[in-house]
Amino acid sequence: GAGVSQSPSNKVTEKGKDVELRCDPISGHTALYWYRQSLGQGLEFLIYFQGNSAPDKSGLPSDRFSAERTGGSVSTLTIQRTQQEDSAVYLCASSVRPGLAGGPTDTQYFGPGTRLTVL
Amino acid sequence: KQEVTQIPAALSVPEGENLVLNCSFTDSAIYNLQWFRQDPGKGLTSLLLIQSSQREQTSGRLNASLDKSSGRSTLYIAASQPGDSATYLCAVTQETSGSRLTFGEGTQLTVNP
Numbered sequence: 313g314a315g316v317s318q319s320p321s322n323k324v325t326e327k328g329k330d331v332e333l334r335c336d337p338i339s340g341h342t343a344l345y346w347y348r349q350s351l352g353q354g355l356e357f358l359i360y361f362q363g364n365s366a367p368d369k370s371g372l373p374s375d376r377f378s379a380e381r382t383g384g385s386v387s388t389l390t391i392q393r394t395q396q397e398d399s400a401v402y403l404c405a406s407s408v409r410p411g412l413a414g415g416p417t418d419t420q421y422f423g424p425g426t427r428l429t430v431l
Numbered sequence: 432k433q434e435v436t437q438i439p440a441a442l443s444v445p446e447g448e449n450l451v452l453n454c455s456f457t458d459s460a461i462y463n464l465q466w467f468r469q470d471p472g473k474g475l476t477s478l479l480l481i482q483s484s485q486r487e488q489t490s491g492r493l494n495a496s497l498d499k500s501s502g503r504s505t506l507y508i509a510a511s512q513p514g515d516s517a518t519y520l521c522a523v524t525q526e527t528s529g530s531r532l533t534f535g536e537g538t539q540l541t542v543n544p
Contacts, residue, residue: 316474343530355520355534368529403474407530419465420532422475 314338316423318404324429325394333389333426337406344387345420346379350400361387394430401425433458433525437535444511445543452506452538454521459502461523465532466495466506468517475520511542
């Protein structure tokens with residue numbers, strides 16, 4: 313079946329503009345994750361959604377970052393007033409189910425990422 | 432705070448060699464450890480997932496081991512091929528932070544024909 317898809321694949325924007333990045337998880341996966349991969353920082357967690365529970369936003373680097381997940385499926389990561397340090401590859405992943413009460417999770421499947429460049 | 436370290440950062444081997452990639456983590460209270468490969472400009476492909484109660488997992492030419500108490504995992508690749516060239520990442524989920532993955536910096540592997 314189809315894997316995790318992300319759009320756009322590349323996004324170039326000017327400093328100060330807002331951007332929206334989209335993630336379509338694998339059908340039936342209840343858990344969805346956003347990560348960021350940048351030079352010098354490696355891969356870092358941003359946010360994850362588990363079913364209908366409140367998302368874990370503890371990895372978001374600033375209040376300019378927000379994300380939502382509509383209908384338990386598609387997710388949008390929004391970055392307001394972009395800065396040059398926001399330039400990175402934003403990766404989305406999904407898994408069949410999240411860790412229940414903090415328990416073990418299933419394999420996370422990643423999308424191809426969105427490469428964001430802020431000029 | 433969990434820290435994941437991968438050694439070596441880069442590795443170049445001739446085709447056909449068996450090789451070992453190392454991953455260590457500072458907090459042994461993990462739920463599972465996952466190995467990924469990443470090709471240039473691409474996303475991550477899951478290779479193996481080892482639950483904390485397991486000692487190893489195998490898939491084809493790949494074998495991953497886990498020693499939770501010592502905070503170590505190894506990824507063994509047998510009879511390496513040029514198509515194995517990629518960056519290999521290990522990541523853990525842990526008891527205190529639920530489902531999020533904490534990643535190492537990766538090992539960049541080049542297999543020369």
